[in-house]
Every structure is written in C-alpha cells, then in structure tokens.
Amino acid sequence: MAPLPSRRSALLTIGGTIIALVRPARAEPRSHAVLIDKMKFGPMPSEVRVGDSISWINRDPVRHTATARDKSFDVDLPASTEGRCTVTRAGAVDIICRFHPGMTAKLAVLP
Amino acid sequence: MSRLLVLAAALAITTGAAFAHDSQLSDPQIAHIAYTAGQIDVDAAKLALAKTKNAEVRDFAELMARDHAAVNEKALSLVKRLNVKPEANGTSAGLTKQAAQAEKRLRKLSGAAFDRAYVANEIAYHRTVNQALSTALIPGAHNGELKALLESGLALFTAHQTHAEHLAQTVK
Numbered sequence: 001m002a003p004l005p006s007r008r009s010a011l012l013t014i015g016g017t018i019i020a021l022v023r024p025a026r027a028e029p030r031s032h033a034v035l036i037d038k039m040k041f042g043p044m045p046s047e048v049r050v051g052d053s054i055s056w057i058n059r060d061p062v063r064h065t066a067t068a069r070d071k072s073f074d075v076d077l078p079a080s081t082e083g084r085c086t087v088t089r090a091g092a093v094d095i096i097c098r099f100h101p102g103m104t105a106k107l108a109v110l111p
Numbered sequence: 112m113s114r115l116l117v118l119a120a121a122l123a124i125t126t127g128a129a130f131a132h133d134s135q136l137s138d139p140q141i142a143h144i145a146y147t148a149g150q151i152d153v154d155a156a157k158l159a160l161a162k163t164k165n166a167e168v169r170d171f172a173e174l175m176a177r178d179h180a181a182v183n184e185k186a187l188s189l190v191k192r193l194n195v196k197p198e199a200n201g202t203s204a205g206l207t208k209q210a211a212q213a214e215k216r217l218r219k220l221s222g223a224a225f226d227r228a229y230v231a232n233e234i235a236y237h238r239t240v241n242q243a244l245s246t247a248l249i250p251g252a253h254n255g256e257l258k259a260l261l262e263s264g265l266a267l268f269t270a271h272q273t274h275a276e277h278l279a280q281t282v283k
C-alpha cells in the first residue's frame with residue numbers, strides 16, 4: 001500500500017485565538033503504470049492525483065489507445081509500446097480504446 | 112479425440128469442409144494455420160473496403176486489416192527468430208478453400224446486402240477461428256512464445272467477434 005501524501009499545516013496564534021491554516025497537500029507528482037494485455041486494461045492505480053502521470057504499457061501485438069472520454073487525455077499505443085500522459089482533471093474518468101469498443105476502464109482521480 | 116479432429120470438427124460445423132486427418136499438429140503447421148487465418152481476414156477486409164459505402168463497416172474493415180496484419184507480422188518475426196518454417200497442411204488449405212468460396216459469394220453482392228453478408232461472415236469466421244484456437248491450436252502449440260502469441264490472438268479474435276456482433280445490429 002502506498003503511503004498517503006503528507007498534509008502539512010501551519011498554526012498561527014493571534015490574540016489567543018488559534019487559527020489553523022491548512023494547506024492542501026501538494027505532494028510531489030507521482031507516476032503510475034497500467035498494463036494492457038489481451039485486449040484488457042489492467043487494474044487502475046489507486047491514489048492518483050491531478051498532476052500525476054500514468055504510463056500505459058501495451059503488451060498486445062496490436063495498436064490500442066488510452067483515451068479519456070472527457071478528452072482530458074488521448075494516448076496512442078502502437079503494438080508493444082508504452083505511452084505516458086499527465087492527469088489534469090479530478091473525478092471519475094471513463095477510459096476507452098478508440099479502436100476496440102470492448103476495452104473500457106474507470107480511473108478515480110483525486111484533486 | 113485428437114486435437115486435429117477437434118479442430119476439423121470445429122471448422123466443419125461452420126464451414127462444412129473436410130480436413131486432413133493428421134494425428135497431431137506440429138508448431139510449423141500451427142503457425143501456418145494461424146497465419147493463414149489472419150491473412151484470410153485481411154483479404155476479406157480489403158474486399159469490404161473496396162465495396163462498402165457504410166462508414167461503420169469501413170471502420171470495422173480497417174481495424175480488421177490493421178489488427179490481423181499486425182499479429183501476422185509478429186508471427187512472422189517469431190517463426191523467423193525460432194527458425195521455424197511454417198508448413199502448409201490440410202487445415203490451412205481447407206481454410207483457404209472456404210475463404211475463396213465466401214469471397215465469391217460476397218463479390219456478387221453490393222450495398223446493404225453486401226454489408227450484412229460481410230458482417231455475418233466476419234462473425235461466423237471469427238467464431239470458427241476462436242474455436243480452433245482454443246480447442247486445438249493453443250493446446251497443441253509446443254513453443255511457449257508461439258502459445259502466448261496465439262493466446263493474444265484469441266483475445267483479439269474474441270473482441271473482434273463481439274465487435275462484429277454489435278455491428279450486425281446496425282447493418283440490419
């Protein structure tokens with residue numbers, strides 16, 4: 001299990017009142033990998049955040065794509081190659097192969 | 112029942128063809144059958160691309176031509192690397208003969224009748240080849256890399272069969 005990104009906070013004391021300023025976690029972007037084999041997307045990585053990158057590794061002898069239905073990325077994957085994209089949008093992203101309608105997956109992207 | 116008999120039976124159900132009854136398939140024979148099966152579908156796709164005016168049928172045929180050519184390219188480089196010479200046999204000859212008959216039938220058709228017949232033929236053909244792959248060619252392959260390529264081929268043919276079945280709904 002990957003460690004959760006650290007959350008840093010700063011505390012300020014003004015006139016006896018404690019105000020917590022919580023900065024949203026901006027951990028270093030991470031890279032993830034998804035295997036494509038026998039006409040299927042392998043398991044999607046968990047804990048993907050906006051700004052992270054995903055390597056799509058095509059093990060099949062034919063060309064695929066890893067395409068976000070919301071058009072936020074579209075990676076062309078010739079046979080036995082890999083391609084990379086950066087995740088730019090949070091939420092549930094439906095992923096398809098533009099050539100093979102049976103190939104679908106769902107990626108959860110955290111903000 | 113020998114593997115070849117299973118294969119012959121699987122093919123005969125759809126095609127009614129008679130196949131040679133060798134007792135056991137060798138890797139060079141299996142490679143020849145798989146390559147022939149791919150080439151037949153590339154040729155059918157080329158015919159469809161020359162005849163169809165339906166955009167979805169065209170997209171499908173382009174995919175068939177590209178995917179099967181890609182797998183056959185892999186198969187060729189594999190047999191070359193393994194120093195295996197694909198060997199013609201009764202099963203691949205039977206496939207070629209059946210394909211010639213299907214082509215003759217399809218050539219006479221045009222328009223929506225052609226589209227329907229091409230897609231129906233693709234469904235039946237992929238089903239036949241899938242059955243042959245899973246009952247005879249994959250279990251019969253001795254070399255691990257050849258077996259792995261045939262397994263990828265089965266996944267591909269299965270996806271194509273489903274694709275063709277969906278396409279059939281739109282070219283009714």
Ligand SMILES: [Cu+2]
Pocket residue numbers: 063064065097098099100103
């Ligand atoms: Cu694909």
